[in-house]
Amino acid sequence: MTEVEKVKVGWEEWLSLPDLGLPAIKAKVDTGAKTSALHAFGIYEYTERGKKMVSFGVHPLPERPDIEIHCAAPLVDKREVTSSNGQTELRHIIATTLEIGGQSWPVEISLTFRENMAYRMLLGRSALEGRAIVDPVQSCLCGVLSDSLYDELVPVEPEHRPLKILLLSREPENYSSRRLVEEAERRGHTMDVINTKRCYMNITSARPEVRYGGKVLQQYDAVIPRIGASITSYGTAIVRQFEAMNIFCLNSSDAIRRSRDKLYAHQLLAAQGIGMPVTGYASSPSDTNDLISIVGGAPLVLKLLHGTQGKGVVLAETKKAAESVIDAFRGLDADILVQEFVKEAAGTDIRCFVIGNRVVAAMKRTGSEGDFRSNLHKGGKASKIRITKEERATAIKAARILGLSVAGVDLLRTEKGPRVLEVNSSPGLEGIETTTGKDITGAILDYIEKRAKIIADKRLRGRKRVKRVSKSISAS
Ligand SMILES: Nc1ncnc2c1ncn2[C@@H]1O[C@H](COP(=O)(O)OP(=O)(O)OP(=O)(O)O)[C@@H](O)[C@H]1O
Ligand SMILES: [Mg+2]
Ligand SMILES: [Mg+2]
Numbered sequence: 001m002t003e004v005e006k007v008k009v010g011w012e013e014w015l016s017l018p019d020l021g022l023p024a025i026k027a028k029v030d031t032g033a034k035t036s037a038l039h040a041f042g043i044y045e046y047t048e049r050g051k052k053m054v055s056f057g058v059h060p061l062p063e064r065p066d067i068e069i070h071c072a073a074p075l076v077d078k079r080e081v082t083s084s085n086g087q088t089e090l091r092h093i094i095a096t097t098l099e100i101g102g103q104s105w106p107v108e109i110s111l112t113f114r115e116n117m118a119y120r121m122l123l124g125r126s127a128l129e130g131r132a133i134v135d136p137v138q139s140c141l142c143g144v145l146s147d148s149l150y151d152e153l154v155p156v157e158p159e160h161r162p163l164k165i166l167l168l169s170r171e172p173e174n175y176s177s178r179r180l181v182e183e184a185e186r187r188g189h190t191m192d193v194i195n196t197k198r199c200y201m202n203i204t205s206a207r208p209e210v211r212y213g214g215k216v217l218q219q220y221d222a223v224i225p226r227i228g229a230s231i232t233s234y235g236t237a238i239v240r241q242f243e244a245m246n247i248f249c250l251n252s253s254d255a256i257r258r259s260r261d262k263l264y265a266h267q268l269l270a271a272q273g274i275g276m277p278v279t280g281y282a283s284s285p286s287d288t289n290d291l292i293s294i295v296g297g298a299p300l301v302l303k304l305l306h307g308t309q310g311k312g313v314v315l316a317e318t319k320k321a322a323e324s325v326i327d328a329f330r331g332l333d334a335d336i337l338v339q340e341f342v343k344e345a346a347g348t349d350i351r352c353f354v355i356g357n358r359v360v361a362a363m364k365r366t367g368s369e370g371d372f373r374s375n376l377h378k379g380g381k382a383s384k385i386r387i388t389k390e391e392r393a394t395a396i397k398a399a400r401i402l403g404l405s406v407a408g409v410d411l412l413r414t415e416k417g418p419r420v421l422e423v424n425s426s427p428g429l430e431g432i433e434t435t436t437g438k439d440i441t442g443a444i445l446d447y448i449e450k451r452a453k454i455i456a457d458k459r460l461r462g463r464k465r466v467k468r469v470s471k472s473i474s475a476s
Pocket of ligand 1: 277301303311312313339340341342343345347348349372373374375410412421422424
């Protein structure tokens with residue numbers, strides 16, 4: 001290619017990724033980065049005719065969160081990428097076509113979560129090499145693409161093909177299970193509810209399968225895992241088996257495991273800058289004193305690492321009390337977290353219900369008189385609450401870090417901003433639906449319809465040619 005044919009680009013440019021169904025994205029040109037990056041959420045790997053693929057969602061226009069495009073692309077690699085803030089993460093690398101300034105060529109793009117960033121895409125060196133010349137003081141040399149290009153796409157309405165869904169739950173009669181079945185059937189889908197503990201599998205078989213009552217469980221479009229804390233290990237093994245069968249699982253086995261291990265989850269969240277109460281952890285009783293001082297002394301909160309529903313969460317008002325509780329837990333050979341007591345939360349926490357990359361509902365929970373724990377199972381009361389932008393962004397980010405598509409993110413409201421307590425992978429539906437009056441079950445099924453459809457139908461959407469709508473050149 002000769003010099004003349006190179007596309008001239010400024011420091012920011014509008015471009016299209018036609019194979020992904022993205023007609024207009026404003027990218028920041030970043031010659032300091034090798035690989036280009038695209039903001040994606042709900043990243044999911046699957047195999048299509050022996051070829052590795054990845055599906056994901058994109059909100060291409062930061063100011064238009066209503067535009068959500070679900071994409072699929074060949075997965076070419078998984079690579080450690082260090083972003084500009086110095087954080088390294090293992091990213092999916094996809095192959096696709098870049099269209100800019102009337103030309104198009106193949107590129108590799110890494111998928112990352114940059115919901116809070118001004119640009120949904122970074123155009124790196126490899127994508128520009130031999131194809132473009134950068135003029136760092138110019139902007140949008142290739143013209144401006146309008147939002148309206150998204151209106152012309154194949155509608156993002158999920159197709160109403162009946163799906164076959166499997167609900168893994170040991171409680172078929174509880175509110176969450178009943179609502180999911182009822183709503184799925186109302187939409188014309190079928191939903192089988194199966195006790196996770198009754199599933200078994202042949203893990204050595206070349207063709208992975210899960211069995212139940214002598215039959216092979218197969219041909220599901222989606223699995224909804226509701227795995228209780230007491231069976232995390234077995235439950236996630238079953239989910240992993242379904243993943244090996246390329247069946248879409250609403251939450252992945254890895255994500256469930258990460259969120260269940262409170263210590264691990266805390267480490268992952270802390271590493272990505274999520275605010276949490278100061279938390280310490282130790283195994284040896286000889287360091288109890290220092291551990292207590294790390295979190296700022298009494299009063300402090302002690303938690304069993306694998307506790308749930310407020311069981312195993314204790315407030316120690318004095319240092320003496322803290323020491324004796326730590327001793328008692330140790331005597332039981334239980335792993336514990338020692339945590340700063342956030343007094344200003346005053347027995348109230350906020351449950352944010354996250355689906356995909358949206359908080360679909362939030363409620364405030366206040367503990368019963370005299371209890372600092374706000375768990376509804378412990379007699380707490382719930383009410384509607386409007387969350388702040390920061391709380392919303394934190395909840396979404398926390399779910400995303402753990403890799404959960406559906407999550408109940410619990411946080412405390414403090415003057416210094418939200419403090420995440422934990423992220424639940426099987427959040428209950430009863431409290432949130434009755435408190436907010438919102439159809440959360442419907443929102444979960446909307447999400448499954450979109451995601452499962454992409455994988456089950458194995459078709460790409462929104463392949464349309466793109467017209468430049470205007471050419472505006474500015475030197476900003
Ligand atoms: N550090 C803290 N400071 C103040 N209050 C806290 C703190 N940690 C926990 N709490 C209160 O105790 C409740 C239970 O704690 P946490 O959510 O960590 O435990 P859990 O047993 O796993 O509950 P869940 O049923 O939500 O899984 C919280 O909802 C909150 O109201
Ligand atoms: Mg919990
Ligand atoms: Mg909780």
